[in-house]
Amino acid sequence: MTVADEGPALLGLAPVAPDRTVAYGPHPDQLVDLYVPRAGGGAPAPGPLVVLLHGGFWRAAYDRRHLSPLAAELAGRGLPVALAEYRRVGAGGGAPQTFEDVTAGIEAAYAALAGASADPSPVLVGHSAGGHLALLAAARPDTPVARVLAVSPVADLARAHELGLSDGAVGALLGVGPGFPERLAAADPARHPPVGIPVTILHGTDDPDVPLDLSRRYAARSPATTVLRELDGVGHYAPVTPGSPSCDVLVGLVCRPCRT
Secondary structure: OOHHHHHHHOOOOOOOOOOOOEEEOOOOOOOOEEEEOOOOOOOOOOOEEEEEEEEOEEEEEOOOHHHHHHHHHHHHHHOOEEOOOOOOOOOOOOOOOHHHHHHHHHHHHHHHHHEEEOOOOOOOOOEEEHHHHHHHHHHHOOOOOEEEEEEEOOHHHHHHHHHHHHHHHHHHOOOOOOOOHHHHHHHHHHHHOOOOOEEEEEOOOOOOOOOHHHHHHHHHOOOEEEEEEEEOOOOHHHHHHOOOOOHHHHHHHHHHOOOO
């Protein structure tokens, strides 16, 4: 798969319906899709409970469905999986609504799947903008997350804004104007290291959407808690596309020591 083929390959996959969906608020995007383990015969899953946060530069045009094949893949490995939706820019989201929803969505996911896993180490997996949100969750002192896997994350928000990524997506998320520098500082994972939570970052060296440099900058600021794995020749979408070699790396990191 070439880098140019990665986006169409992921977005061309048919969405996989969840086993059930729970709401954590009144807005139609305040939802969590639940995928039950496909292996294990009814016993608690041996691997961790997984919460997925999708990307799309925080915009309403992109929703959770493109990560549903990954959710189903992980459930097929015997893991309980929650695929969280949240309010996004253009549909009631932005700062602070998007950040509030992620916190509430994570808590709702854990409550809904309590007892589904025998592993006491829940893992939060975020891709792209979802990786940014996952890294912010890792910095919360009261987070229920035990470890974070950020995939192609927007890990340095100030640098992403300087670069004007995705036609000024950071400004659209935070709202430009008075108070913007303060909002940027509060929402930038590079300024808020994880609070004792191990973080692994997967980032392709050929990512045209979110430059690898953002992850390198984040990792340099929190070397004691962050491991950066650079995926040679990989772009933005392959790590979350089931069947790709880089997605196999992701699944291996999430799934240990669950069944295969």
